[in-house]
Amino acid sequence: xxxxxxxxxxxxxxxxxxxxxxxxxxxxxxxxxxxxxxxxxxxxxxxxxxxxxxxxxxxxxxxxxxxxxxxxxxxxxxxxxxxxxxxxxxxxxxxxxxxxxxxxxxxxxxxxxxxxxxxxxxxxxxxxxxxxxxxxxxxxxxxxxxxxxxxxxxxxxxxxxxxxxxxxxxxxxxxxxxxxxxxxxxxxxxxxxxxxxxxxxxxxxxxxxxxxxxxxxxxxxxxxxxxxxxxxxxxxxxxxxxxxxxxxxxxxxxxxxxxxxxxxxxxxxxxxxxxxxxxxxxxxxxxxxxxxxxxxxxxxxxxxxxxxxxxxxxxxxxxx
Amino acid sequence: xxxxxxxxxxxxxxxxxxxxxxxxxxxxxxxxxxxxxxxxxxxxxxxxxxxxxxxxxxxxxxxxxxxxxxxxxxxxxxxxxxxxxxxxxxxxxxxxxxxxxxxxxxxxxxxxxxxxxxxxxxxxxxxxxxxxxxxxxxxxxxxxxxxxxxxxxxxxxxxxxxxxxxxxxxxxxxxxxxxxxxxxxxxxxxxxxxxxxxxxxxxxxxxxxxxxxxxxxxxxxxxxxxxxxxxxxxxxxxxxxxxxxxxxxxxxxxxxxxxxxxxxxxxxxxxxxxxxxxxxxxxxxxxxxxxxxxxxxxxxxxxxxxxxxxxxxxxxxxxxxxxxxxxxxxxxxxxxxxxxxxxxxxxxxxxxxxx
Numbered sequence: 001x002x003x004x005x006x007x008x009x010x011x012x013x014x015x016x017x018x019x020x021x022x023x024x025x026x027x028x029x030x031x032x033x034x035x036x037x038x039x040x041x042x043x044x045x046x047x048x049x050x051x052x053x054x055x056x057x058x059x060x061x062x063x064x065x066x067x068x069x070x071x072x073x074x075x076x077x078x079x080x081x082x083x084x085x086x087x088x089x090x091x092x093x094x095x096x097x098x099x100x101x102x103x104x105x106x107x108x109x110x111x112x113x114x115x116x117x118x119x120x121x122x123x124x125x126x127x128x129x130x131x132x133x134x135x136x137x138x139x140x141x142x143x144x145x146x147x148x149x150x151x152x153x154x155x156x157x158x159x160x161x162x163x164x165x166x167x168x169x170x171x172x173x174x175x176x177x178x179x180x181x182x183x184x185x186x187x188x189x190x191x192x193x194x195x196x197x198x199x200x201x202x203x204x205x206x207x208x209x210x211x212x213x214x215x216x217x218x219x220x221x222x223x224x225x226x227x228x229x230x231x232x233x234x235x236x237x238x239x240x241x242x243x244x245x246x247x248x249x250x251x252x253x254x255x256x257x258x259x260x261x262x263x264x265x266x267x268x269x270x271x272x273x274x275x276x277x278x279x280x281x282x283x284x285x286x287x288x289x290x291x292x293x294x295x296x297x298x299x300x301x302x303x304x305x306x307x308x309x310x311x312x313x314x315x316x317x318x319x320x
Numbered sequence: 321x322x323x324x325x326x327x328x329x330x331x332x333x334x335x336x337x338x339x340x341x342x343x344x345x346x347x348x349x350x351x352x353x354x355x356x357x358x359x360x361x362x363x364x365x366x367x368x369x370x371x372x373x374x375x376x377x378x379x380x381x382x383x384x385x386x387x388x389x390x391x392x393x394x395x396x397x398x399x400x401x402x403x404x405x406x407x408x409x410x411x412x413x414x415x416x417x418x419x420x421x422x423x424x425x426x427x428x429x430x431x432x433x434x435x436x437x438x439x440x441x442x443x444x445x446x447x448x449x450x451x452x453x454x455x456x457x458x459x460x461x462x463x464x465x466x467x468x469x470x471x472x473x474x475x476x477x478x479x480x481x482x483x484x485x486x487x488x489x490x491x492x493x494x495x496x497x498x499x500x501x502x503x504x505x506x507x508x509x510x511x512x513x514x515x516x517x518x519x520x521x522x523x524x525x526x527x528x529x530x531x532x533x534x535x536x537x538x539x540x541x542x543x544x545x546x547x548x549x550x551x552x553x554x555x556x557x558x559x560x561x562x563x564x565x566x567x568x569x570x571x572x573x574x575x576x577x578x579x580x581x582x583x584x585x586x587x588x589x590x591x592x593x594x595x596x597x598x599x600x601x602x603x604x605x606x607x608x609x610x611x612x613x614x615x616x617x618x619x620x621x622x623x624x625x626x627x628x629x630x631x632x633x634x635x636x637x638x639x640x641x642x643x644x645x646x647x648x649x650x651x652x653x654x655x656x657x658x659x660x661x662x663x664x665x666x667x668x669x670x671x672x673x674x675x
Contacts, residue, residue, distance in 0.1 A: 025476065025479065026432065026434070026476055027431055027432055027476065027478070030478075209427055210422050210423075210424060210427040210428035211427065211428050211429055211430040213383075213388055213420075213422075213428070214420065214422060214428050214429075214489075214492070215430075215441065216388055217386055217388055217415060217418075217419060217420045218415065218419075218441060218442040218445055218492070218496070219412040219413065219415035219416060219442070219445050219446060220441060220442075220445050221412070221445075229430050232432050233430065233431065233432060
């Protein structure tokens with residue numbers, strides 16, 4: 001039996017065995033398989049799916065116009081005298097202090113809450129990844145000048161890190177004036193240093209790996225090595241951080257709205273604004289604060305569960 | 321042997337890494353002299369084995385030779401081209417002709433690339449093969465050469481065994497059609513049974529493709545099997561260089577003798593009676609190497625004169641090159657080793673103290 005004959009037979013055998021597994025399994029595919037088997041990931045995904053569905057289609061199905069002060073018009077709500085009726089068949093979550101239907105406001109508020117969280121995280125991710133990516137590539141491959149570039153960028157990031165996050169957000173919001181986009185930018189900028197540091201460290205670690213040396217010895221150009229090898233292998237922790245940041249972004253946006261730095265149209269429902277509005281009436285009707293608070297907590301929990309599960313699924317050390 | 325037969329010549333190569341300290345600004349407070357003045361020549365089509373204990377600078381030498389670590393001084397001449405002063409673009413073009421095989425096949429393969437992409441990368445970089453089909457044909461040939469099946473193309477590194485991964489690494493190096501391959505510990509991360517297969521594969525490839533190897537290893541048996549010439553490194557410099565058989569049967573430098581005496585003999589009677597040289601102490605710090613002969617602090621034959629203050633150069637002694645002032649007189653038995661650790665070790669029957 002010749003060598004080639006044997007090789008052909010082996011190939012044929014392997015083709016038979018791997019009939020329904022023609023393609024190799026990439027790392028992402030394998031991570032997704034492990035994610036599907038993780039109960040925490042499934043719970044997180046279910047919570048988020050419900051949240052996104054409510055945010056997208058919920059506003060078309062609300063029983064009442066969320067800005068309509070029905071309670072005051074009908075004379076049922078007299079917040080000055082401390083009369084705010086609670087849950088009833090017509091109004092599932094009761095009225096708020098201005099006689100608006102809380103259930104409708106919760107549903108409609110989900111959209112703005114999601115929008116702020118996602119856009120803020122994307123802003124943070126984009127700016128942070130850009131700074132971190134440039135710094136990481138410069139430090140990992142750029143030699144002495146690269147280290148200088150890295151040093152300069154990282155000192156800026158350090159300055160941002162030195163400020164407490166809420167103070168930084170308030171400063172930015174105060175600088176830009178209160179508006180919805182201000183909230184997004186402010187909350188996004190707060191998460192920039194985290195993304196930048198994370199991507200940079202991860203890239204420097206990858207830049208010292210053998211496969212980068214191997215690519216160098218093949219003669220591949222440094223910018224191409226950074227983009228095709230280092231960045232893709234450094235993204236996993238950044239993506240995980242993004243899901244975790246979504247949770248904190250929603251809470252921080254709520255805090256800014258609470259401080260009155262959010263959307264100037266305060267009639268527009270948003271969970272953070274609702275929480276702020278409920279404050280004077282905590283003694284009379286605490287439910288007004290509990291509904292948005294619980295909604296924020298559950299959403300943040302959903303993002304956190306999914307993010308943690310992704311971190312586990314992508315961790316090479318936990319791979320069999 | 322004429323000069324045309326020399327593919328690579330290394331002249332007085334030095335790689336020094338600065339040691340930096342400082343709170344605000346980095347100050348250089350010294351240098352780690354990983355490679356400190358190495359001269360060697362690798363004849364075309366032959367295998368040069370480089371041995372030495374860990375930390376002696378052999379891997380750094382391999383990387384500096386390929387200009388993957390910038391040398392501090394010296395010259396590397398590859399086929400009459402001086403590499404250390406070559407502009408980056410021309411150096412990149414030269415890289416097609418000199419490739420590297422790594423120790424750990426897992427970490428040297430990008431986990432997110434499938435085998436096809438790993439093997440294509442080099443071809444694309446150097447513009448070999450016009451289109452995807454042509455490149456696939458070239459890759460297919462490389463897979464055949466290293467004994468991997470075609471269906472490996474769509475697979476990812478983590479789906480292979482250690483030996484198969486090393487074959488992928490070898491295919492990546494071979495696919496460009498290089499003349500020189502630097503293999504840094506090519507088998508030490510593999511199982512013993514797989515080691516033999518990979519060593520034989522390297523042998524076959526050398527024969528069929530006319531490759532020149534620089535094999536860096538600490539396994540003396542592997543190096544003896546694969547090499548035509550062996551160089552022994554100690555603390556950043558060559559201490560002895562000789563044709564493989566000669567080095568193993570007739571080591572001249574005291575350090576080489578100590579290394580060889582550490583190789584076990586597969587015969588219990590001989591193994592019990594043979595001479596073993598035990599070196600005292602550790603490898604000195606390459607940041608602060610001993611003056612004179614680098615080895616004199618641990619050398620059983622160290623003499624009161626010359627050793628501590630005069631650095632020995634490589635000298636020709638009957639076909640070997642040795643960096644020792646006293647090599648001839650040690651070989652003739654005129655000088656005796658003085659350490660207590662040297663001598664015949666007796667087989668003890670392990671008289672354990674009764675409880």
